Amino acid sequence: MTGDRIWLFDTTLRDGGQTRGIDFTVADKHFIARTLADFGLDYIEGGWPGANPTDDQFFSKKQDFGTTRLVAFGMTRRSGRSAENDPGLSAILNAHSDASCLVGKSWDFHVTTALNVSLEENLAMITESVAAAKAVKQESLFDCEHYFDGYKANPDYALACVKAAMAGGADWVILCDTNGGCLPEEVFDIVAATKQAVPECRLGIHCHNDTGMAVANTLAAVRAGARHVQGTINGLGERCGNADLITLIPNLMLKMGFVTNIPAEKLARLTSLSHAIDERLNRLPDAHAPYVGKAAFPDKGGLHASAAQKDPRTYEHTPPESVGNQRTYLISDQTGKSNILARFAEVGIEIDPKDSRLDGLISEVKEKEFHGWAFDSAEASFELLARRRLGGVPSFFEIGRFRVMDERRFNARGEMVVESEATASIIVNGDAHHEVAVGNGPVNAVDTAIRKALVKVYPQLADVELVDYKVRILPPSEQTSGTAAVTRVLIEFQDGTGLRWRTVGVSANIIDASVNALADGICWKLIHHGNRL
Ligand SMILES: [Zn+2]
Numbered sequence: 001m002t003g004d005r006i007w008l009f010d011t012t013l014r015d016g017g018q019t020r021g022i023d024f025t026v027a028d029k030h031f032i033a034r035t036l037a038d039f040g041l042d043y044i045e046g047g048w049p050g051a052n053p054t055d056d057q058f059f060s061k062k063q064d065f066g067t068t069r070l071v072a073f074g075m076t077r078r079s080g081r082s083a084e085n086d087p088g089l090s091a092i093l094n095a096h097s098d099a100s101c102l103v104g105k106s107w108d109f110h111v112t113t114a115l116n117v118s119l120e121e122n123l124a125m126i127t128e129s130v131a132a133a134k135a136v137k138q139e140s141l142f143d144c145e146h147y148f149d150g151y152k153a154n155p156d157y158a159l160a161c162v163k164a165a166m167a168g169g170a171d172w173v174i175l176c177d178t179n180g181g182c183l184p185e186e187v188f189d190i191v192a193a194t195k196q197a198v199p200e201c202r203l204g205i206h207c208h209n210d211t212g213m214a215v216a217n218t219l220a221a222v223r224a225g226a227r228h229v230q231g232t233i234n235g236l237g238e239r240c241g242n243a244d245l246i247t248l249i250p251n252l253m254l255k256m257g258f259v260t261n262i263p264a265e266k267l268a269r270l271t272s273l274s275h276a277i278d279e280r281l282n283r284l285p286d287a288h289a290p291y292v293g294k295a296a297f298p299d300k301g302g303l304h305a306s307a308a309q310k311d312p313r314t315y316e317h318t319p320p321e322s323v324g325n326q327r328t329y330l331i332s333d334q335t336g337k338s339n340i341l342a343r344f345a346e347v348g349i350e351i352d353p354k355d356s357r358l359d360g361l362i363s364e365v366k367e368k369e370f371h372g373w374a375f376d377s378a379e380a381s382f383e384l385l386a387r388r389r390l391g392g393v394p395s396f397f398e399i400g401r402f403r404v405m406d407e408r409r410f411n412a413r414g415e416m417v418v419e420s421e422a423t424a425s426i427i428v429n430g431d432a433h434h435e436v437a438v439g440n441g442p443v444n445a446v447d448t449a450i451r452k453a454l455v456k457v458y459p460q461l462a463d464v465e466l467v468d469y470k471v472r473i474l475p476p477s478e479q480t481s482g483t484a485a486v487t488r489v490l491i492e493f494q495d496g497t498g499l500r501w502r503t504v505g506v507s508a509n510i511i512d513a514s515v516n517a518l519a520d521g522i523c524w525k526l527i528h529h530g531n532r533l
Contacts, residue, residue: 002256002257002258003257003258003259004227004258004259005227005258005259005260006222006227006228006229006252006258006259006260007042007043007172007204007227007228007229007260007261008041008042008043008229008231008245008249008260008261008262009041009042009043009045009071009174009204009228009229009230009231010036010041010043010044010045010230010231010232010233010245011045011073011206011230011231011232011237011242012032012036012232012233012236012277013029013032013033013044013045013046013047013058014045014046014047014048014073015045015232015236015237015238015242016232016233016236016237016242017047018237018238019236019237019238019241020238022236022281024054025054025468026054026057026058027467027468027492027500028280028281028468029046029047029054029058030058030500031280031377031468031492031500031502032233032277032280033046033063033065033070034065035273035276035277036068036233036273037065037066037068039262039266039269039273040068040260040261040262040263040266041068041245041261041262042067042068042069042260042261043068043069043070043071043099043141044065044068044069044070044071045071045072045073045101046058046059046070046071046072046097047059047072047073048072048073048074048092049072049074049091049092049094049095049097050074050087050088050091050092050095051074056091059072059095059096059097060096061096062096063096067261069097069098069099069138069139070096070097070098070099071097071098071099071100071101071141072092072095072097072099072100072101073092073100073101073102073103074088074089074091074092074100074101074102074103075088075089075102075103075104076089076102076103076104076125076126076128076129076130077089077125077128077129077132078125079115079117079121079122079125080121082128083128083129083131083132084132089102089129089132092133093132093133093136093137097137098137098138098139099137099138099139099140099141099171100133100137100139100140100141101141101142101143101174102129102130102133102140102141102142102143103142103143103145103176104122104125104126104129104142104143104144104145104161104165105122105145105146105150105161106144106145106146106147106150106151106157106158106161106162107145107146107147107149107150107153107154107157107158108150108153108154108157109150109153110145110146110150119157122161123160123161123164124164126142126161126164126165126168127164127165127167127168128168129168130142130164130165130168130169130170131167131168131169134168134169134170134171139171139172140168140169140170140171141170141171141172141173141174141204142165142168142170142172142173142174143174143176143206144158144161144162144165144173144174144175144176145176145178146176146178146179147161147175147176147177147178147190148175148176148177148182148186148187148190149178149179149181151190151193151194152186152190155193158194159194159197159198162175162194162197162198162201163198166198166200166201171202172202172203172204172228173201173202173203173204174203174204174205174206174228174230175190175191175194175203175204175205175206175221175226176206176207177206177207177208177217178206178208179208179210180207180208180209180210180211180214180239180240181210181211182207182211182213182217183211183213183217184213184216184217184219184220185220187205187207187217187220187221187224188220188221188223188224189224191203191205191220191221191224191225191226192224192225195224195225195226202227202228203221203225203226203227203228204226204227204228204229204230205217205218205221205222205226205228205229205230206230206242206243207221207230207231207242207243208237208238208239208240208241208242208243209235209237209239209240209241209242209243209244210239210240212240214231214235214240214241214242214243214244215243215244215247215248215251217243218231218243218248219248219251219252219256222252222256222258229243229245229248229252230242230243231243231244231245231248232244232245233245233246233273233274233277234246234274234277234278234283234286234289235247246270246273246274246289246290246291246292247289247290247291249262249267249270250267250270250291250318250322250323253267254267254318254322254323255318264322267322267323267324268321268322268323268324268342269324269342270291270292270323270324270325271291271292271323271324271325272324272343272376274289274292275292275374275376275377276376276377277377279374279376279377279378279490280377280470280490282470282471282472291318291323291325292323292324292325293325296320296325297316297320297325297326297327298312298315298316298327312327321338321339324339326339337353337358337362338353340361340362340365341353341358343375343382344386346379347379347382347383347386348383349383349386349387349390351386351390357389357390360389361385361386361389361390364385364389365382365385368385368506371486371506372474372486372488372506373488373504373506374488374490374504375504377490377502377504378490378502378503378504378517379501379502380493380501380502380503380520380521380524381502381503381504381505381517381520381524383524384503384520384523384524384527387527393523393527394527396428396458396522396523396526397426397427397428397454397457397522397523398426398427398428399424399426399450399515399519400424400425400426400427400432401424401425402422402423402424402425402446402449402450402515403422403423403424404420404421404422404442404445404446404511405420405421405422406418406419406420406442407419407420407421419438419439419440420438420439420440420441420442420444420445421436421437421438421439421445422436422437422438422439422442422445422446422448422449423435423436423449424446424449424450424453425453426450426453426454428453428454428457429457433453433454433456434453435449435450435452435453436449437449437452442511443469443510443511443514443518446511446514446515446518447466447514447518450515450518450519450522451464451522454522458526460525460526460529461522461525461526463495463496464493464494464495464521464522464525465493465494465495466491466492466493466521467492467493467494467500468490468491468492469489469490469491469492469514470489470490470491471487471488471489471510471513472487472488472490473485473486473487473488474486474487474488484508485508486506486507486508486513487506487507487508487509487510487513488504488505488506488513489504489505489506489510489513489514489516489517490502490503490504490517491503491504491505491514491517491518491521493521493524493525495525495529499528501521501524501525501528503517503518503520503521503524504517504520505517505518505519505520
């Protein structure tokens with residue numbers, strides 16, 4: 001099987017959205033989809049058009065992800081309706097996506113009990129819905145819900161569902177362990193039996209982690225012939241999560257020798273990808289995550305560190321640099337350096353590895369990351385940090401003093417209102433500009449005051465808007481070295497052309513952290529709009 005191609009399908013934005021405490025904004029969805037497409041995944045399931053306003057908005061415009069296909073998820077038509085006359089199915093067919101992935105029942109018990117339709121009608125629903133999608137999309141995929149439980153109860157009927165999808169022209173038929181209760185041997189046997197019964201069918205696998213086996217079950221399915229793998233970044237998903245693509249991808253590529261659309265140099269960005277998604281969702285990265293966790297490779301205090309230092313192969317199952325991770329006892333070595341050089345190249349800065357300023361720059365990045373800065377999802381701040389040290393950023397403006405006042409009071413109509421008022425003084429070319437602004441919150445007020453002053457000198461800032469704002473309080477023990485908690489703010493900006501960029505600010509004070517991130521965002525726009533470099 002070495003050398004075979006595996007197609008990777010990410011469902012972070014659909015199944016991953018079921019994770020407790022996760023609620024994607026439209027801006028989150030765009031950022032994550034773009035990041036995953038850049039990484040080289042074959043399919044990105046963006047959500048379920050017609051199910052909620054966020055997903056409707058996400059699919060409302062055509063998006064180009066290059067070779068990556070954007071997938072709209074949904075259900076087959078309802079019983080007793082034609083595919084053309086089903087509003088739920090129409091929402092999926094009309095959504096701007098390259099492909100659709102429709103889900104239908106494949107467990108007879110579910111068909112007759114939960115769905116309350118005849119077994120024949122369910123098969124017709126599958127064939128007709130898959131065919132209707134195939135007529136309007138580049139690809140039509142079909143998810144066999146509860147396939148493994150269904151196969152155990154009634155293998156003929158489960159197989160009939162696979163054949164019904166094939167009859168509709170499905171490009172892939174995905175076997176789903178929806179309840180997540182299977183073990184690897186069962187998955188292997190059932191996928192192998194299915195492959196034998198329908199050898200011409202392109203099979204996929206979708207596993208949940210309720211037995212802690214989602215990754216193992218997925219690999220078992222691949223060994224039995226599945227060539228399409230579904231999962232989520234960092235194993236997000238309801239209950240115990242979905243199969244974790246961050247673990248699956250290096251297992252498939254480095255251990256089993258499969259080929260994916262991800263080149264080796266992109267695989268070396270795996271750790272950064274995992275962290276970028278965690279940062280964006282305000283989650284703390286799992287230090288013990290396989291391949292990408294901070295603790296995944298031997299460290300200084302480890303029992304085997306001295307042997308590992310003589311030759312890392314003594315205590316490492318794979319070189320950490322292959323997935324963009326590093327040995328913590330070698331933090332300042334060539335590996336750390338080449339990682340950071342690769343990150344600079346990604347934001348468009350080429351530095352000679354022999355440049356004498358490089359060591360200072362690297363220690364500044366490491367120092368800041370140690371104090372809570374998160375650059376994996378704030379590339380604009382990362383770029384500015386480098387450009388400032390290399391002397392490439394003009395002094396566009398300086399934020400002098402600012403003051404924010406919050407007030408809760410009754411207005412003239414007797415309603416309780418909360419308002420923020422900010423004053424800020426901004427120095428541009430030696431002139432001080434003082435502005436006052438009110439806002440619906442302190443950050444909004446101070447942002448408005450700062451930009452009121454700046455837009456007079458830099459009219460290109462008029463169309464800049466904040467599209468996302470995230471705050472995380474970092475307790476002292478977590479990532480920071482001090483004794484006090486600090487606040488990290490991540491802001492995403494957009495201008496009139498649709499261009500987006502992201503910045504980070506860290507401070508003990510939330511307003512100060514926000515102002516730092518705002519200042520970076522404005523500065524980045526001024527550099528990139530007006531060709532001042
Ligand atoms: Zn699922």
